[in-house]
Amino acid sequence: MRSGTVLLPEAEARLESIGRADVMVGIPSFNNARTIGHVVRAVGAGLVKYFPGLTAVIVNSDGGSRDGTPDIVQGVGLDVGRGLLIASPDRLPVRLVTGYKGIPGKGSAFRTMFEIAERLGARACAVVDADLRSITPEWVQLLLAPVLHEGFDYVCPLYSRHKYDGTITNSIVYPLVRSCFGRRVRQPIGGDFGFSGRLAAHYRTQDVWESDVARYGIDIWMTTTALAGDFKVCQAYLGAKIHDAKDPGSDLTAMLVQVAGALFGQIEAHDKRCLEQDGSEHVPEFGFRFDVGLEPVPVNLRRMVDTFERGLREFDSIYAGFLHPETKAGLTALAGQSPEEFTMPPDLWVRTVYDFVAATHHRTLPVEHVLRTLTPLYLGRTAAWVVQASPFGAVEVEAEIDALSARFEACKPYLRERWRERK
Amino acid sequence: MILLQNPSIWEPLQRFLHRAAALFPVMLAVVVVIVAGVLLAWLLDWFVRTTLRLVGFDRMTHRQHVSDALRRAGLARAPSALTGYVVRWLVVVFTLIAALSILSAEATDTVVGALVSYLPRLAAALLILVMGYAVSAFIARSVLLWAVNARVRGARWLARGCQLLMAVFFGALALENLGFGRDVSLVVLAILLGGGVLALALAYGLAGRDLARESLETMLEEARDEDRDGLSHL
Numbered sequence: 001m002r003s004g005t006v007l008l009p010e011a012e013a014r015l016e017s018i019g020r021a022d023v024m025v026g027i028p029s030f031n032n033a034r035t036i037g038h039v040v041r042a043v044g045a046g047l048v049k050y051f052p053g054l055t056a057v058i059v060n061s062d063g064g065s066r067d068g069t070p071d072i073v074q075g076v077g078l079d080v081g082r083g084l085l086i087a088s089p090d091r092l093p094v095r096l097v098t099g100y101k102g103i104p105g106k107g108s109a110f111r112t113m114f115e116i117a118e119r120l121g122a123r124a125c126a127v128v129d130a131d132l133r134s135i136t137p138e139w140v141q142l143l144l145a146p147v148l149h150e151g152f153d154y155v156c157p158l159y160s161r162h163k164y165d166g167t168i169t170n171s172i173v174y175p176l177v178r179s180c181f182g183r184r185v186r187q188p189i190g191g192d193f194g195f196s197g198r199l200a201a202h203y204r205t206q207d208v209w210e211s212d213v214a215r216y217g218i219d220i221w222m223t224t225t226a227l228a229g230d231f232k233v234c235q236a237y238l239g240a241k242i243h244d245a246k247d248p249g250s251d252l253t254a255m256l257v258q259v260a261g262a263l264f265g266q267i268e269a270h271d272k273r274c275l276e277q278d279g280s281e282h283v284p285e286f287g288f289r290f291d292v293g294l295e296p297v298p299v300n301l302r303r304m305v306d307t308f309e310r311g312l313r314e315f316d317s318i319y320a321g322f323l324h325p326e327t328k329a330g331l332t333a334l335a336g337q338s339p340e341e342f343t344m345p346p347d348l349w350v351r352t353v354y355d356f357v358a359a360t361h362h363r364t365l366p367v368e369h370v371l372r373t374l375t376p377l378y379l380g381r382t383a384a385w386v387v388q389a390s391p392f393g394a395v396e397v398e399a400e401i402d403a404l405s406a407r408f409e410a411c412k413p414y415l416r417e418r419w420r421e422r423k
Numbered sequence: 424m425i426l427l428q429n430p431s432i433w434e435p436l437q438r439f440l441h442r443a444a445a446l447f448p449v450m451l452a453v454v455v456v457i458v459a460g461v462l463l464a465w466l467l468d469w470f471v472r473t474t475l476r477l478v479g480f481d482r483m484t485h486r487q488h489v490s491d492a493l494r495r496a497g498l499a500r501a502p503s504a505l506t507g508y509v510v511r512w513l514v515v516v517f518t519l520i521a522a523l524s525i526l527s528a529e530a531t532d533t534v535v536g537a538l539v540s541y542l543p544r545l546a547a548a549l550l551i552l553v554m555g556y557a558v559s560a561f562i563a564r565s566v567l568l569w570a571v572n573a574r575v576r577g578a579r580w581l582a583r584g585c586q587l588l589m590a591v592f593f594g595a596l597a598l599e600n601l602g603f604g605r606d607v608s609l610v611v612l613a614i615l616l617g618g619g620v621l622a623l624a625l626a627y628g629l630a631g632r633d634l635a636r637e638s639l640e641t642m643l644e645e646a647r648d649e650d651r652d653g654l655s656h657l
Contacts, residue, residue, distance in 0.1 A: 168656045189657055216657070243655070252656060253572045259657065297655075307574060314571045314578055318564070365564075372568040382656075 006112055007119075011098035018094055021120040022054035023047065023144055025093075027073070028109035029130035030063035035244045036130045037076040040095075043128065044078035046140025048089045051148075056093040059116050060130075061100050061109035069130070070097045105215030110222075114204040117197055124148045126155075126194045134242035135192075142236035142287050143194030150286075153231035155194030156185050156223060158285065159241035163389045163397040164297040167382045168259055170401050172353055173220060175408035179415075180267050180274035181227040183283050184405075186235060189219035189259060199231055216255050217262025224266040228273065237287030240294060256378060257371040264360040264367075271361070275416050279409060291394070301339040304383035309335045311376020318373055322359035324418070327351045334380065344384035346404050350411045352377055358418035453522045460518025464511045472507035480506070548597040555593020559586045591615055 007015070025043045029036055040058060047056040060073040074097055096116065102108035110127065117125045124147035128135060146152040169189055177188045195203075203222065208214075213221040226233055267274045312319075312335055319328050330348045337343065359370045389397055475481070481501045524531040563586035570578030595612050 165655045166657065191657070219657075255656060303574075307572075310574070310578075311571055314567060366561075369564055369568060372572060375572045 006101045008098055014096045015119055021057045021122050024057045024117045024122040024125045026059045026113035026127040027130050028061050028106050029069045031065045031067045032130035033067040033069050036069050037072045039132050040073055040076050042135045042137055044093050046137035047093045049086045049137050050141035058093050058095050059113050060097045061112045063104050073097050103214040107214035107218035110218050114200045117200040122197045125200055128192045131244035134240045139238050146234050146286050147194050147196050152234045153196040153199045154226040154233045156235045157187050157190035157192045158235045158237040160292045162294045162297045171381050175405040178280045178405045179408040182277045182280045183227055184280050185283055188223040212258040212261045216258035220263045228270045234284040237289050240292040253375045261371050264357050299386050301383050304379040305339040305342050308376045308380030315373045322364040323355045327355050342383045342387050346407050349381050350407050354415040452525050456522045464514035468507040468511035471510045472503050475503035548600045551597040559589035
């Protein structure tokens with residue numbers, strides 16, 4: 001076994017027999033028996049249809065599923081017949097199913113896939129979620145072709161999503177990536193990405209695998225690492241993103257802590273660049289945009305507003321330690337509104353997020369404690385968004401998110417001031 | 424006059440006045456030493472605090488994460504202020520010993536001897552208390568954060584309860600280390616832990632059956648609400 005490897009012996013042995021490959025598609029999984037068969041079929045069909053002359057490997061890195069997920073990946077037949085207008089293929093993609101070492105989480109699964117990509121010598125790679133119900137073979141083309149044919153290093157997804165979906169992305173991640181890294185990557189934590197072998201090798205050598213990056217933080221870390229490393233980044237429109245019903249065990253606070261923690265950590269790691277960044281640039285886009293019907297998303301406004309107000313009350317002394325007095329006063333003034341008419345001024349939200357970024361930099365409290373106090377405020381912002389966006393169509397939604405992101409850019413001096421402030 | 428002419432009254436009074444006259448300069452010296460010592464203590468506190476602030480001690484300690492550790496422990500004072508505070512109270516203690524030495528050299532030796540032999544235990548107890556304060560503050564904050572985000576009712580009381588329990592535990596440890604109140608502290612801890620839990624269980628299960636039922640119903644309803652909330656946050 002090689003020294004410094006994170007691969008399990010089963011993966012090592014399989015790699016020996018596979019040898020080299022041109023492209024690799026990775027699917028991290030954990031108890032995804034209901035959907036992973038569909039994902040593997042779509043990926044297989046995409047590889048055969050759009051990259052027929054290339055050697056392809058489908059890698060499943062599983063986190064110890066107890067519902068037979070790896071068996072489904074091994075056993076599912078690939079739809080490469082005439083129904084998909086695919087001529088008899090010369091060769092079918094090879095499958096490699098393995099577990100992974102390290103902290104249980106998506107990031108650790110990715111780490112394994114980065115090493116496999118490097119060992120295979122893959123020129124282009126993609127990763128897709130195992131719980132997707134809307135993936136089609138075209139996704140594989142859209143994620144891999146910009147790398148193989150256009151010289152890009154990183155392909156971010158673009159989806160049509162319900163206006164209430166992706167609220168962490170819309171309220172925190174996209175605006176911050178835009179204002180701090182200067183690129184308008186609309187879905188920085190989309191979950192489905194394409195990347196070059198060169199970038200996979202770069203990821204693998206980073207020493208971040210004991211942090212939140214090993215869990216939900218991997219997506220934002222990959223995107224911001226690509227941006228900070230000046231790799232060529234583009235976006236590909238994939239259509240609707242519909243995935244399996246939410247895991248009831250998934251905890252909002254844990255997701256928020258891991259994603260925000262990873263993003264704030266990246267801002268800290270690249271602070272000079274992030275603080276000096278002014279304005280933002282468009283990112284090249286591939287794919288053909290079309291309208292899609294989206295499933296309705298039920299929301300519980302009363303519960304969100306109640307959690308917001310409860311958080312303001314109970315975390316008062318903690319907020320006093322790092323929120324700017326004006327920000328805190330502004331948030332406190334929001335309490336008492338009726339859920340159906342709940343509002344939060346955009347600039348107040350921008351200053352709140354920047355206060356959190358500065359607080360994690362100053363280590364006012366343990367970072368995880370600071371981030372855990374973000375949940376109620378985020379739910380307040382989400383409630384305000386649900387109220388505001390209820391009459392909006394897709395165009396108005398995008399315009400409003402763009403306007404919020406522009407406020408993040410305009411308020412950048414506030415972040416600089418708070419960042420450089422001495423306690 | 425009759426009193427002064429009566430030797431049985433006058434002689435003790437004379438002896439008292441002689442002793443008082445002899446003791447007065449000593450007492451005066453004690454008062455002067457204490458007043459001067461306390462003034463010096465406050466002056467040194469101010470001097471140390473100002474000097475450290477001017478040389479950027481707070482910034483240096485911030486860079487070395489000392490200030491962070493203090494803040495995490497819930498100690499709001501700046502490191503310079505904390506150092507000044509320690510200097511002030513050290514000077515006050517030395518002043519008291521010096522004042523005592525004016526009254527009696529033997530007593531001073533005894534006190535200093537006892538203090539010196541007791542110092543390691545005292546330092547260990549202080550360390551336990553400081554650690555206990557930091558740990559209990561950290562745990563209380565962790566519990567509060569978890570409980571509020573999980574929408575647990577009475578989150579603040581839960582956090583305070585945990586903090587109190589930790590404080591009593593570390594207090595008992597410190598007392599045991601000092602060698603007194605050992606049994607008392609253990610009994611207090613046992614009463615708080617065992618008695619408190621039993622009392623809560625009885626109060627909630629018997630006297631508050633309706634409250635328990637309502638709380639469980641509300642929790643279940645909220646769980647159902649959560650299931651209905653179909654937001655995908657990422």
